[in-house]
Amino acid sequence: MCGRFAITLPNDAMAQLFAAAPANDLPTIPSYNVCPTTNIHVVFGEDGTRKLVPMRWGFIPQWYKKPNDGPLLINARAETIAEKPAFRAACRARRCLIPADGFYEWHRPEGGEKQPWFIRPADDGPMVFAGIWQDWEREGERLRTCAMVTCAALGRMAEIHHRVPVVLTPDQWGKWLGEEGHGAASLMRSVEDTALQFHKVSKAVKSNRAEGPDLIAPL
Template sequence: MCGRMTMTHPTDAMAQLFEAAPANDLPEPPTYNLCPTQSVGVVVSGDGRSYRPMRWGFLPHWYKAMNGGPLLINARAETIAEKPAFKAAVRERRCLIAATGFYEWTKDEEGNRLPWYFSRPGGEPMVFAGIWQMWGKDDPVPTCAIVTTGAGEWMAETHHREPVVLAEDDWATWLGESGEKAAPLMRSSPGGYYQRWRVDRAVNSNRASGPDLIEPI
């Protein structure tokens, strides 16, 4: 599962990386505690690629309000093609969700939540497989979710799920640009893909912010 993220790379640099036209209202980095229901930078493909903000929290069309059902920040790869909320989106509306890193939690013997920060060893951005959907009629809101899968051997030491991370060579396939099937991409990352370290429990609050949140302890 992926429930908190960071984004520290400049918007223009990310747009160039994706060869995508950036929207004017993307969230301004750096962000060290990006939480569900906030805006995240998402790449979609249509008449060319665009890099745009979306609400993190997928809203099925039948929700009558934003809080009209469970908060769907993740979509399980194993069932995504069957779930009514996701099956059309995974066929027709796949996207790339960019982040610098993300947090996961373990518990100590007393049940306290202990946060860990995950990033790439070289500091480069990671790109998650995502799905998206417009919600609402009068003023449609773009919404998205991160696709997750069972944790690989290394990630399983911390959590039983992990986000599906896409290599650059797979971006076009996930976006539906190559004509190839995207299902084989929904797999765990190889060992050594991530680096991780414990961080302060301050990040347990969704109101916390600042670069100190990702400092090792």
């Protein structure tokens, strides 16, 4: 799974990268400790145009009477996303891109304490996760929410954690967004571990109040 990530790409550069129209209320950049339930940067298609907007990281199903009415859904498993009542409609019609620099994962060695790692692209470029989104509204309160799609990890990544976000390359963005017809399901597969680099980082990232570039610095 993925429960924390970092993003430092400026908003204007992000809009240019995705050829997307940016909203005026995007989250603050940089952020080295993006946490669930906060607003994150998301790219989605609307009226034939890509838009870069803030969305709450934590998907809220339509039947929730309030945002915390059930489990916090920050990830959706690729293996079951098309079957789960919470996700299946969004999987078909409301897919999005979630940009990042990289993400954190925790590994617990046998008999030891959990150790956080930072995982990022081997080429130091931006990382883009496959996501789904949903509008939720109750009694005048409206939230646009999202979740990351995850799949089984491969190789060395699997030694750190058994799940990994679905990472999309630029040539796959259009298909995932539905701009190029059908076939998005074929993209829900694990990134090869050779495309990633890994290093241990400070346990300070455990606190959702922690911030700053030291969080992603190698130990």
